[in-house]
Amino acid sequence: MESILKCENVSKYFGDFAAVKDLSFHVNPGEVFGIAGPNGAGKTTLFNIISNIPFPPSSGKIIFNGEEIQGLKPHKICHLGLVRTFQIPAIFNEMTYLENVLVGGIFGKDFSFYRSDSKLFMDSAQEAIKLVGLFEKKDNYPKGAPLFDIKRLMIASAVAMKPKLMLLDEPVGGLNSSEIMQLVDLIRKLQNEGITIVIIEHVMTCLMTISQRVMILNYGEKLAEGKPEEVAENEAVIEAYLGKEYRKYLRTG
Amino acid sequence: MKKIFIILLIPLATLIFLPVLTQRTYILHLAVMSFVFAVISQNWDLTMGYLGLFNFGHLSFFAIGAYTSGILSINYQVSPWVCLFIGGLIALVAGSILTLPTIRLGGRVFSLFSFSFQQVLFYLIRSNPMGLTGGSQGLSRIPPLQVFDYQLQGANSIPAYYLALGLFLGITLILYLTVKSPIGMAFTAIRDSENYAISRGINPFKYRFIAVVVGAFFTGIIGAFYAHFLGVVGPEILGWGNVVLTCCMVEFGGLGTLIGPTAAAFMLTILSNYLSGLEAYRNIIISLIMFFVLIAFPSGLAGIFVPIKTNAHKLTDLFKARNKDGEG
Amino acid sequence: MNIEVALFSGLTLGALYCLMAMGLTLVNSTIKFFNFTHGAILMTGAYFTWYLLEEMGLNYFASFIVTLLLTFILGVVVQRVIVQPLVNKEASGLMLILGTFVIGNLLENSFLLIFGGRLKRLPTPLEGHFSIGAATITYHSLLILVTTSVVMGGMAYFLLRTRMGMAMRCVAQNEQAAKLMGIPVKTVYRYVLGISSLLAGVAGIFLGSIYFMTPSMGGGPLSKAFTVCVLGGLNSILGTVIGAFLVGILESTLTLFFPMYYVTPALFLLMMFILLVRPEGIFA
Numbered sequence: 001m002e003s004i005l006k007c008e009n010v011s012k013y014f015g016d017f018a019a020v021k022d023l024s025f026h027v028n029p030g031e032v033f034g035i036a037g038p039n040g041a042g043k044t045t046l047f048n049i050i051s052n053i054p055f056p057p058s059s060g061k062i063i064f065n066g067e068e069i070q071g072l073k074p075h076k077i078c079h080l081g082l083v084r085t086f087q088i089p090a091i092f093n094e095m096t097y098l099e100n101v102l103v104g105g106i107f108g109k110d111f112s113f114y115r116s117d118s119k120l121f122m123d124s125a126q127e128a129i130k131l132v133g134l135f136e137k138k139d140n141y142p143k144g145a146p147l148f149d150i151k152r153l154m155i156a157s158a159v160a161m162k163p164k165l166m167l168l169d170e171p172v173g174g175l176n177s178s179e180i181m182q183l184v185d186l187i188r189k190l191q192n193e194g195i196t197i198v199i200i201e202h203v204m205t206c207l208m209t210i211s212q213r214v215m216i217l218n219y220g221e222k223l224a225e226g227k228p229e230e231v232a233e234n235e236a237v238i239e240a241y242l243g244k245e246y247r248k249y250l251r252t253g
Numbered sequence: 254m255k256k257i258f259i260i261l262l263i264p265l266a267t268l269i270f271l272p273v274l275t276q277r278t279y280i281l282h283l284a285v286m287s288f289v290f291a292v293i294s295q296n297w298d299l300t301m302g303y304l305g306l307f308n309f310g311h312l313s314f315f316a317i318g319a320y321t322s323g324i325l326s327i328n329y330q331v332s333p334w335v336c337l338f339i340g341g342l343i344a345l346v347a348g349s350i351l352t353l354p355t356i357r358l359g360g361r362v363f364s365l366f367s368f369s370f371q372q373v374l375f376y377l378i379r380s381n382p383m384g385l386t387g388g389s390q391g392l393s394r395i396p397p398l399q400v401f402d403y404q405l406q407g408a409n410s411i412p413a414y415y416l417a418l419g420l421f422l423g424i425t426l427i428l429y430l431t432v433k434s435p436i437g438m439a440f441t442a443i444r445d446s447e448n449y450a451i452s453r454g455i456n457p458f459k460y461r462f463i464a465v466v467v468g469a470f471f472t473g474i475i476g477a478f479y480a481h482f483l484g485v486v487g488p489e490i491l492g493w494g495n496v497v498l499t500c501c502m503v504e505f506g507g508l509g510t511l512i513g514p515t516a517a518a519f520m521l522t523i524l525s526n527y528l529s530g531l532e533a534y535r536n537i538i539i540s541l542i543m544f545f546v547l548i549a550f551p552s553g554l555a556g557i558f559v560p561i562k563t564n565a566h567k568l569t570d571l572f573k574a575r576n577k578d579g580e581g
Numbered sequence: 582m583n584i585e586v587a588l589f590s591g592l593t594l595g596a597l598y599c600l601m602a603m604g605l606t607l608v609n610s611t612i613k614f615f616n617f618t619h620g621a622i623l624m625t626g627a628y629f630t631w632y633l634l635e636e637m638g639l640n641y642f643a644s645f646i647v648t649l650l651l652t653f654i655l656g657v658v659v660q661r662v663i664v665q666p667l668v669n670k671e672a673s674g675l676m677l678i679l680g681t682f683v684i685g686n687l688l689e690n691s692f693l694l695i696f697g698g699r700l701k702r703l704p705t706p707l708e709g710h711f712s713i714g715a716a717t718i719t720y721h722s723l724l725i726l727v728t729t730s731v732v733m734g735g736m737a738y739f740l741l742r743t744r745m746g747m748a749m750r751c752v753a754q755n756e757q758a759a760k761l762m763g764i765p766v767k768t769v770y771r772y773v774l775g776i777s778s779l780l781a782g783v784a785g786i787f788l789g790s791i792y793f794m795t796p797s798m799g800g801g802p803l804s805k806a807f808t809v810c811v812l813g814g815l816n817s818i819l820g821t822v823i824g825a826f827l828v829g830i831l832e833s834t835l836t837l838f839f840p841m842y843y844v845t846p847a848l849f850l851l852m853m854f855i856l857l858v859r860p861e862g863i864f865a
Contacts, residue, residue, distance in 0.1 A: 091446070104454070307678060359860070540683050547680050
């Protein structure tokens with residue numbers, strides 16, 4: 001099976017400091033690939049260098065759907081179908097919910113000179129906003145909105161871009177347990193639509209249950225990669241990060 | 254939204270029938286000046302308001318349009334109509350010169366760069382290279398635009414009035430369509446949160462370029478018209494007084510709307526002329542008004558009617574230089 | 582006009598530019614915007630001293646000191662009147678530029694009203710000159726150099742050795758962190774603007790005695806100060822000092838060969854070039 005995303009010996013240096021060091025891994029099409037690791041392990045940096053927002057890798061290759069994308073202009077990477085969300089919720093405060101999602105719909109592929117409310121864009125935007133369950137609030141402004149709304153909006157605008165692969169950076173951070181369950185459901189729905197998902201998460205219950213494969217990073221290097229149960233058994237991982245309780249959880253959950 | 258169009262019909266009708274309603278050339282002259290400044294402000298708003306980019310050099314485009322048109326028609330006998338277009342074109346080229354090199358370097362660099370560009374242009378004009386620009390005296394006896402037997406110069410020329418009105422309405426319409434289109438959406442997105450806009454597929458450089466260049470083109474055209482309409486033009490159009498006045502119009506009216514700067518242009522042009530006898534007092538009054546509007550309505554007057562938001566993080570966004578391999 | 586004289590006047594000019602640009606750098610690195618009242622305040626410095634000297638009959642030294650105080654206060658007033666309200670409304674850097682633009686204009690026109698537009702000249706306390714080799718040096722230029730060094734030294738001491746100075750440096754580097762550590766950012770802003778205005782005032786006093794004084798005298802120096810800042814690095818104090826002297830010497834040597842008319846735009850072109858090639862400034 002040809003992998004949809006492959007990183008070969010990717011590194012990112014800030015001066016002498018290696019945030020990501022000689023990292024290689026691959027993601028299979030249609031799966032949910034989880035990335036975990038202690039704080040500062042380089043997970044968000046990895047997303048940054050893959051999407052080239054705001055910087056590309058210092059070295060190494062990133063291959064998406066057979067094409068090398070490292071260092072490509074970030075909006076071009078989007079147009080190819082690789083879309084990311086941010087850890088710190090990013091939203092356009094000056095637009096309504098629907099308009100936020102519309103932006104993704106309009107600019108997600110190469111731009112064409114249609115009117116911004118043309119049926120084409122409206123349809124995909126409305127689908128996306130319905131998918132995340134925010135259709136009733138579509139004319140609200142994001143000011144003062146609950147975190148759960150904003151996180152879902154970010155995902156909706158990414159979905160409107162009709163991506164092939166989504167990089168989700170800590171999508172459930174700050175949410176309560178009911179919201180976390182709803183978001184896990186949403187991710188499953190996205191997977192059913194055929195979107196490959198790469199997800200960074202600290203909340204291990206979420207990560208381990210929805211991922212088909214998992215990679216653990218520590219100090220910018222790969223500690224382990226494989227099925228969640230295998231990784232949980234990995235001695236080095238347990239030592240560095242997981243702790244024995246999680247192994248127990250996985251046996252029962 | 255439809256309400257706005259109905260409300261606008263009344264002033265629009267007034268403007269269309271103005272030469273019928275009044276014979277006083279003073280009023281017609283004021284109207285034409287308002288049209289000119291409205292176009293300047295609207296186009297300046299394209300970069301300042303919609304994109305959040307402080308283009309100090311915007312009036313340079315006006316001057317370039319005016320002087321190019323004047324020089325070509327006086328010295329080389331080019332038809333004034335053609336000069337209008339060429340003026341706009343040269344201004345467009347100037348806009349490209351301003352944006353292309355600085356586009357990756359961030360808003361702060363752009364504002365300083367455009368600032369020095371304007372200074373250089375100002376001194377260049379004043380130093381009268383090759384006797385072309387007339388130095389501090391400026392250009393005079395600029396040939397008027399002509400239609401059949403009508404000379405479109407001066408406020409007693411009714412055709413001139415309608416040409417000005419036509420240009421104003423036409424340019425406003427084009428800008429309106431642009432702003433309502435996905436291009437306008439991209440502008441707002443970039444202004445709001447640039448990295449997020451990039452992550453949604455928007456190329457900020459492309460849209461910065463579009464904003465500056467489109468604004469430059471139209472401002473150049475209206476500058477050329479100004480030169481032919483008055484028949485004279487001098488370096489004071491680039492001077493601080495004019496810059497402050499026009500800046501007021503954009504900010505006073507409301508950054509990020511079209512109707513705000515337009516309305517403000519009319520108000521301030523009329524006010525400025527009304528007070529022109531008072532010299533220093535006039536500037537003080539205008540500055541005081543600006544000051545109070547800034548404090549009370551940082552989003553401008555239009556901000557009362559239409560939601561305009563200014564974001565705190567733009568305090569840093571404007572001044573982040575984008576390095577190629579450092580932090581963005 | 583020979584090269585030694587040009588060099589020395591370049592030094593003097595550099596000292597003036599240093600004073601002018603330092604205030605801009607201070608404000609830009611801490612509050613992060615371009616202070617457009619700077620030129621106007623420079624002008625007020627000259628006029629304050631003139632008034633105290635001519636109308637109130639104080640001696641030069643006293644006028645100087647009082648002007649320092651007045652311009653400092655003026656800076657604080659600017660901060661309270663326009664900067665803080667806009668910062669509170671979360672205005673963008675653009676708004677602050679516009680706001681200070683307006684206040685500067687207000688100041689210029691008010692002074693125009695009060696003092697009239699006729700050119701004035703500030704007398705210098707030290708007449709006379711002496712010679713070193715082929716160069717003739719006026720005591721006045723020496724005064725400028727010495728005073729600038731003293732003022733700069735005082736500022737350095739302030740920034741490095743006092744608590745408020747340290748607070749300023751913290752705010753310049755990371756305002757959020759500074760807030761979290763209990764630094765009163767508003768007060769820091771006031772001091773920043775006060776000191777930067779004080780520096781502008783001193784520059785104004787000297788400029789007023791070398792050239793003529795008019796209410797709009799601040800515009801040109803403001804633009805030159807920008808050039809210096811860009812050259813030296815908008816956030817670097819040392820860079821600004823070096824940049825100032827570089828520009829001063831460059832300008833005075835260039836005027837040996839070219840008319841002033843071309844030197845000023847040439848400097849701006851240089852600034853544009855630097856902006857493209859090394860936007861952080863040569864010495865950042």
